[in-house]
Amino acid sequence: MVYSKRVDGRKFDELREIEAKVGVVKSADGSAMFKIGDTIAIAAVRGPRDLYPKFMQNPKKGILRCNYNMMSFSVDERIRPGPSRRSKEIGLVTENALLPALNLEEFPNAVVDVFIEIIQADAGTRCAGICAASLALADAGIPMKDIVCAISVGKVGGKILTDLNKKEEDYEDGSSDMPVAMLPRKNEISLLQLDGEMKQEDIDECLKLAIKACQKISEIQRNALMEKYQTNQIDDQVDKENQDG
């Protein structure tokens, strides 16, 4: 059956409602919450800090370590606490999604640890995690080329659409899910996965939708950072002092 109308009434290129907040874990170096529809992720950054065991250290630049975890009550069927093969894979692709945006040359031998926890899951969790993690990294002051954003696009019941929810992911008559992460300034793709079947032209269309979606997400991320850091006026004193030192 062709998927002619979305279960929640959205347009095919419409995102669910997004809420982003920076600085949600007080003692972390950087942190953020990212909510899209009913999916809620929080991310916290600790680092740059000493890395043990020593053999893992890179003398040329710092390393990034991403940990993704779903809280046991984030879905209907309780998830046993602890890492799973899925969470380890997501940790890795998240690392590879964020790394191209980071400049870790200033921290040789150190590690930047990113921890992502999913509080509530309604599909698109790894993308929400990446969006939260980017904000947390910026909040921590890690030098970055761009703020990475991510969204799931896909094909459900023959229709190409943006931001699948769980019902769409589980759609009986065919569902393909394609999480995409990008550095939005130059639309550089840093995460791309496909779970399902798609034709070449479908993929082209999906990527176009992803680029559009990421521009919107980028704006929301900017607003979240501005909300925490925006200053209205700079005291002359600060300018002068910084110019001298």
Added chain:
Amino acid sequence: MDNISREYITKTLDKGKRLDGRKFDEYRDIEIEYGISKYAEGSSRVRMGDTEVFAGVKLEVGEPFPDKPDGGTIIVNVEMLPLSSDEFESGPPGVDSIELARVVDRAIRESNCIDLKKLCIKEKEKVWMVFIDIYTINNAGNLQDAACLASLAALKQAKIPEYKDEKIDYSKRKDKLPLTSLPVECTTVKIDNILLSDPDFYEERWNDARLTVATTEKNEICAMQKSGKGVLSADDVRKAIEASLKNGKLLREKLK
């Protein structure tokens, strides 16, 4: 993190003050939020000062324990997330995590907080298993009391899913969990000769000994745990229990 030495704390305590200006038996500001995760049967977020934890209740159907064939089961788990403190590492729960969970478990079990008999579906075969999972979000001291309070809040909010034709339908949650008591935990630490309620990060770090006391509405004590490497006098214990009874009432008020 700030380096606040033991000397600085004891010097401040000698002047009759705590670093944040609280009285010795006073709790920090407490905030409870219910229903932070919709797929949980019940969930909560508790803030005690800057300490923050999440708790979620999930129900599954399983076999009862052989020594209690007509009662539901309780399983409490605590994850001390590395995102909540520089001092927590990734990996399976360490002994601190396990102690925290077991002390919460003890209070809930021994006070008959949940009427487990009402969670029996078919004697000797099928009962409801109540999973309480606690996650630390920010450690600013006294995760113990925050964890217990969050568990109670999540239990209070929890609704039982429908069990029909040997399957659980999580989309249909109707009846609340049968609760008979809310056993609140209150922790006291001892530094030199001074007893402090609701220790913050530094008071907890520099404490000689710690006593957690769980109390019920009937002013009964249903669980206790002394932690830490130091000692307490019988008088310390008596005073800590008094403080726990008093503060327990205040914390329980917050659950309403």
Added chain:
Amino acid sequence: MGLIIKEREFVIPGDVIAEGIDYLPGNGVYRDGNQLIAQQIGIVNLDNRLIKLVLLTGAYRPKIGDIVIGQIVNMGFNGWTLDIGFSNLAMLSVRDATSDFIDKKADLSRYYDFDDYIVAKVLNISKSNLIDLTMKGHGLMRLKEGIIIDVSPSKVPRIIGKQGSMITMLKNLSNCEISVGQNGKVWIDGGNTGKIIEAIKLIEKESHIPGLTEKIEKMLGGK
């Protein structure tokens, strides 16, 4: 061509600040082909042709000449290792620690012991971020009593103030000794440490809001 984002504007990583070859990238800014782009959260600051950022967040990044407050975490034959709140530890060699002649077999803990806090200066930073400190200089010393608190390194200039005006006011109005390290460590000793800590936390929080100086003065019981 030229400046796309004006001075004093707020930027986040990825924001294009300028185009063309007229400008050079300074602190917090990088060049990508024709564009100068922000790589941290900050405020655009122009110094002739140098575009840099007043950083609003971030870990401490040592520079040669910085005064820092560090803690001794290890001792070897040739000197001490210190934690200065950076991802790498810093070294204080015996010859940079004192002008005294120190015998090879001398007990270094007589000078600085484990967990001691010292005020030192960054002497050298190698390519792989090995940091050398020195204790030879005015005002560099071991800290005996008092406490150390952490502040965000990006707020240190505000706590010091123009020509040291803020920190001088804090010292005068509190009878405390105060030392501020560029690495975000502040040492306080004396009478009213509680009030000073409150004041410093407030400066951190409201560093960008005008009228802060007067507010702090009032808080500490000045005019």
